[in-house]
Amino acid sequence: MTALVANLPVAVFATAFVGVAAGAAWACGTSVLAPPPADDEEAEEAVEAPSPAYPRAVALVTALVAVAAVPPLAGALGDTRIDLGGGVYDLAGTGAALLIAAVVALLAGLLAYRRADDRRGVPLVPDLRAALRGEVYVPPGEEPVEPEQPAATVRNRGVFIAFEGGEGAGKTTQARLAAIWLRDHGYDVVTTQEPGATKIGMRLRAMLLDRETTGLSIRAESLLYAADRADHVTNVIAPALERGAIVVSDRYIDSSLAYQGFGREQPVDEIARVNEWATGGLVPDLTVLLEVPPRTGLNRLSAPADRIESEPQDFHERVRGGFRALADAEPDRYLVLDASRPQAELSREIQYRIREILPDPIPLGTEDATHTFPAIRDV
Structure with a gap:
């Protein structure tokens, strides 16, 4: 929107929206890359968390590339007037450069989404709605089936x-x-x-x-x-x-x-x-x-x-x-x-x-039947 609509209020709104989204992405990314809690020794040994300097370096390099590349690109593209069949649309060089950046960001976002999608085949919008309600979205026809409880007489493997x-x-x-x-x-x-x-x-x-x-x-x-x-x-x-x-x-x-x-x-x-x-x-x-x-x-x-x-x-x-x-x-x-x-x-x-490896010698379910025993009372 910032690239295509030459209107200051729309540009301000779109820029603010992009900023909020970028902040949310930054918070999520740093949370995922954060090391495990210091008191969780097992997790600390099992997972070697990436250095927090890595995402900061990526953000810094991205900002420097944007600052260094967008102005020359805008100048090279120049202003373009497009005939839209009865109307004229003026696309400034800055808008064209921002449009290219938007396409690149969209492709990168789609790739990142595919890499990070932990529920392949589940629509994104219903999944987000369910998450906002604190629920887990289950596609129609895939409702979980409660497993049958084993019979009380079945014992564990020897x-x-x-x-x-x-x-x-x-x-x-x-x-x-x-x-x-x-x-x-x-x-x-x-x-x-x-x-x-x-x-x-x-x-x-x-x-x-x-x-x-x-x-x-x-x-x-x-x-x-x-x-x-x-x-x-x-x-x-x-x-x-x-x-x-x-x-x-x-x-x-x-x-x-x-x-x-x-x-x-x-x-x-x-x-x-x-x-x-x-x-x-x-x-x-x-x-x-x-x-x-x-x-x-x-x-x-x-x-x-x-x-x-x-x-x-x-x-x-x-x-x-x-x-x-x-x-x-x-x-x-x-x-x-x-x-x-x-x-x-x-x-x-x-x-x-x-x-240390022995099972219970009493068959499973034996205790479940004790409620049928008569109560023992002092005479």
Whole structure:
């Protein structure tokens, strides 16, 4: 309007309107770019706010360009007289320069709006009206549907706990003690192991651990362990978790990564991808890693060594280092314990950590039915 209407009151009004709009845009922009509150340490660490000097520099450069460019542009364009079919319109050079600036600003505004639009497909005007009323505009036909409340008898997903470690670390013992402790507290517990938790798994276990098995390639060994694990998850672990049970497993994916990956010096990432596909991406809620020097652990074995236990000392050292590397990569999922400590101390620490992830042993909705119980009064 300032560019096209050669009328002082209209120009003053239009200029004032542009100034108010620019002030509102400046206030919104500086608020968005403002750093988080000083007392919100988490937000302060998570978001690194841009320097407030940046928008000031942009505004200053824009003002300098306008002051330096508009007068020469107006002079270069000059005054133009346009015949409008019976009327004459005089467009001054200043008006032409302002008109060019308006077109540029309009295009920049449209681009900024598209970049900042957080509700694509929602009309702007109805959205503004709803915002002024303190509401959120919902397009017709997109009214939110209230989700159905789950039945009172539905339980939460179960908990998956895996025990890992080298030979003779005491995984089987601690897994059994943890399962007994959980059952004593009223939980539905499924204890399992790898390899050999299913009928197919027992056949695979015989091939994998029998010392008479010779000529088995490293890739075939990794794939056989993954096949056992796929059957194990499908037929044992997943059904138990779906009904809300707690699954305690003696070994899981990390054993393949440590033994076939680090121990056999094969690409750990490739073995991880195969096992992720085999298990559908199922990861334990807690992995208890029991560490013990390989020589000490192997000396604890009472039965004759199997094919894996018979591997040389340096193999078991690499396995131990592999377990430690996996634990260091995901410290929140692991509980790493020195397995040379007394058994009772280890059990207490394991129980303390398990308590942090346990669900309520009472089924959901049980408390909702207590209002039907008769009141107990003193006679």
